[in-house]
Amino acid sequence: MLEIKDLHKTYGKFHALDGLDLSIEDGELFGFVGSNGAGKTTTIKIITGLLRADSGSVTVDGVDALKNRKALKKKIGYVPDFFGVYDNLKVSEYMEFFASCCGMEGLLARQRCMTLLEQVGLDEKMDFYVDGLSRGMKQRLCMARALIHDPALLVLDEPSSGLDPKSRLEMKGILKELKEQGKTIFISSHILSELSEICTDIGIIDQGKMVAKGSIDDILSRVNASNLLLISVLDGVEKTMAILRSHPYVQTISIKGKEIAVGFTGEKRDEAVLLQRLVDAEVPVNGFMRERGSLESIFMQFIDQKGGDVS
Numbered sequence: 001m002l003e004i005k006d007l008h009k010t011y012g013k014f015h016a017l018d019g020l021d022l023s024i025e026d027g028e029l030f031g032f033v034g035s036n037g038a039g040k041t042t043t044i045k046i047i048t049g050l051l052r053a054d055s056g057s058v059t060v061d062g063v064d065a066l067k068n069r070k071a072l073k074k075k076i077g078y079v080p081d082f083f084g085v086y087d088n089l090k091v092s093e094y095m096e097f098f099a100s101c102c103g104m105e106g107l108l109a110r111q112r113c114m115t116l117l118e119q120v121g122l123d124e125k126m127d128f129y130v131d132g133l134s135r136g137m138k139q140r141l142c143m144a145r146a147l148i149h150d151p152a153l154l155v156l157d158e159p160s161s162g163l164d165p166k167s168r169l170e171m172k173g174i175l176k177e178l179k180e181q182g183k184t185i186f187i188s189s190h191i192l193s194e195l196s197e198i199c200t201d202i203g204i205i206d207q208g209k210m211v212a213k214g215s216i217d218d219i220l221s222r223v224n225a226s227n228l229l230l231i232s233v234l235d236g237v238e239k240t241m242a243i244l245r246s247h248p249y250v251q252t253i254s255i256k257g258k259e260i261a262v263g264f265t266g267e268k269r270d271e272a273v274l275l276q277r278l279v280d281a282e283v284p285v286n287g288f289m290r291e292r293g294s295l296e297s298i299f300m301q302f303i304d305q306k307g308g309d310v311s
Contacts, residue, residue: 007056016042018208029179031195032188034205061152077146081158087131102149116144136167156187229264232287
C-alpha cells in the first residue's frame with residue numbers, strides 16, 4: 001500500500017530525512033513514532049503531497065506520490081493535527097462542500113455524507129455550525145471529511161492531540177472500526193499507550209531514519225526478552241538467592257519483599273531450566289515471568305541505543 005525508499009529531505013544544513021525506508025501492507029493500522037525533530041511531520045507532508053522530497057521514492061497504492069500529485073489526492077485521506085478555517089459552515093454544508101470537491105453532488109453526496117457522519121457519531125449535529133462543536137467533534141468531522149472519497153490510505157497526524165479522555169476513547173473506537181473494515185491507516189501520535197492498543201504495526205523513526213519496525217507483538221517480545229525476570233517465592237528466599245548467584249545467565253539481583261528481580265540474559269528455554277531447578281530445590285515459587293514492556297519502554301530503548309534526544 002505504502003512504499004518509501006531512500007527518502008531524503010534537508011532544510012539548509014539540517015537533514016530531516018536521511019534515507020528513510022518504510023513499507024506498509026494493505027489493511028495495516030501503522031503507528032509512526034518518534035521524538036520531536038525525528039522527521040515524522042516531514043514524512044507525512046511528503047506522503048500527502050504537501051512537501052517535495054529532495055530524493056527517494058514514495059508509492060501509494062501503485063501511484064508515484066512524488067511525480068503524480070493529482071492521482072495521489074484520490075488515494076489519500078489526510079487528517080492534520082489542526083481543524084481548518086470553515087467555522088461559518090454547518091456540519092452538513094461542510095461535508096457537502098468537500099463532497100463536491102470530490103465530484104459528488106445531489107443525492108449521492110448527501111447519502112455519502114450522512115453515512116460518514118453516522119460512522120463518526122455526528123449525524124445528530126448536521127445542522128450545527130462547525131464553530132459550535134467541541135475539539136473532539138471537530139476532529140471526528142475532519143475524519144469524516146477525509147473519508148468522503150473512500151481513500152486507499154488514511155493518514156492522521158496526532159489525531160488525539162488536545163482531546164479529553166472521552167474524545168480520545170471515541171477516536172480510538174472509530175479507528176478500530178475502520179481497521180476492522182480493512183482500511184489502511186497511517187497514524188502519527190505521541191500517546192504511545194493508545195497506539196499499542198489499536199495498531200497492528202509500528203515504526204520508530206530517529207534522526208530521519210527508521211530504527212525499528214514490526215508488529216506490536218514482535219517488537220514487544222524482542223524488548224521483553226531484555227527485561228527483568230520477576231520471581232516470587234512464598235519462602236526460601238536465601239535458598240533462591242544461592243541458586244541465582246551461581247547461575248551463569250544471572251547478571252543482577254535485587255529483592256523487594258518476597259519478589260526477586262533478576263537481570264537474566266538467557267533464552268526462554270534457559271528460563272524454563274532455571275524454574276525447574278528452583279522447583280527441584282523445593283522452593284515454593286508462585287510467580288515467574290518477564291517484566292512486561294510497553295510501547296513507551298520500546299521507544300526509549302531504541303532511541304537510547306541511537307543516542308537520540310527525546311523531548
